[in-house]
Amino acid sequence: MKKNLLLLPFLLLSFFGFTQDVKEIDSTAVFLLDKMGEVIGDLESVSFEANNSADELDANKNIIKHYSASVLSFSGSNKLRIRTEGTKGKKGMFYDGSHLSYYNFDENNYITLEAPESTLEMIDKMHLDYNFNFPAADFFYPSFTDDMLEQFSTIKYLGSEFINGEECHRIMATNDEINVQLWLSNGTYLLPKRFVIIYKNKSNLQYESTFSNWIINPNIPNSTFDFLPPPHAKLISILKKS
């Protein structure tokens, strides 16, 4: 009997380990995320504004907030333009389907890099190779809902709330590292209104972005995405992250 009991811990351990993987997924939240994904997936072009705040730790581990406002324009699967102005300066990114140019207005210098043929591949590559950040890029991945389901152990629908006079659905997703809260506008189009990321393991640093002025399927001329260096702007080199 004692020998047989030795096997019991293994059995219990198996059950205990397996139950940790059980997820708490709210079907309403998933439905809303899917619906938002559909709306974004059906867009042929879009432009909107994003007001961002990002926490950073200084040398003494004090939280410093940085603010920025971005205007983003997507067109087709291979055109993107972002203009960002904030406490870290004024920058512009221009992607025309073959090259990405990053222009620093304050320094009047720029880099131009050959880029993949689609916006999402370009975003991935540039983030991976050079740490470029693209505001709100998370929402534009076609597998957004699947990615959420994969990465978070709980996804909950928290009800509806008003943000800047707009009724929004609130969703919260959590895992061991982060807590994400999304507000999806309950207007004509189910589009993101605000999202907040809280980094649990990094002093609860927060990143927040609020979206406004969505323009659905505008006719944006291709020349908008071409970068023409301003007078005396200097083409400089860039160091790869690794």
Added chain:
Amino acid sequence: MTTISLNIKHKLGILFVFVALVFPSELLAQRMGHRSSRGGSRSMSSSRSMSSRPTKSVSPSRSINGGHKTANRSTKKATTRPSTSRNKTTTRPSTSRNKTTTNRPNTNNVKNRATTNNTKNRKTSNIKNKKTNNIGNNNRVGNNTRVGNNNVNINVNNSRNTRVNVSSRSYNRAPYRYGGRGYYCHRPYYYHPYRPFYWGSYYHPWGYFTATLVTTAIIVAIVSDNDDDKEEEYHYDNGTYYLKTPEGFVAVQAPVGAQVESIPKEAEKVEVNETNNYYYGGAFYEKNSDGYIVVPATAGTIVPNLPEGGEEVKIGEQTYVQFGETYYQPIQVDGKNMYEIVEVKEEK
């Protein structure tokens, strides 16, 4: 009281349950490793892998992201979701695809027009790599056609002369971190454009080529343990160092260990680790009984000007001037534009 006796079959059964329950969790963990990467600002994903990027994103769809996808939805989660949602999911891709078919010709036409002409002619940035940039940067010296009328392709590897000694002072400022490295400076970043400085009529920038040297030029003695230094023949004339090559002489970065009797009067005093060095033409000198000896740059040293031969490099959100292994951070001291030598530390 009844006793429970387990025979070998029961034991194997328990082991089977153990194995069956443990393996799925490992499979899940493996799946996590292949999940989609995120390029978003403050991304929600901690894992970044290109491998799982949906192939659909490269399709010439008019949709900004190729249409919403739910291909990775596992059956486990699907059971918790309303059936209406699932039905929509399955029909959605075809709708999106139909739409893209009708619009595709337009997209292709635009793309071809826009890219085929531009791709070839557009000047792109020089991409530097942490592992290879040291030598690559110095090759620039030989390819510099701006100076003189030479087109001689001379590749001079001067990287050993651009290594930086660490600062003895501790840093009160947090470093700028990028790509696993910390870029330490005592003063804050203050950008000003890099404009090479010319020290005087005798000064020649790096890369300057001449077939013959003036009679005042002298062969330089190199005080060094490095055999390569002794094999190469350096000449010195009024603050400029020339490396002898089969074609002639090319101006180079001052070789560390070069001993000269005098340096130009334009040389400036700079403070290095609480002692004074002399700075001229991008080289640092220490005074000794025989005159002056070229010493490596020391992190934290502030210099007012930089010579030709540097390269502005965007490192994360900052722009440094790089000479081989030396990075100079643009700073401002009492309203005057200057540069501080950066101490680069690997941080992992």
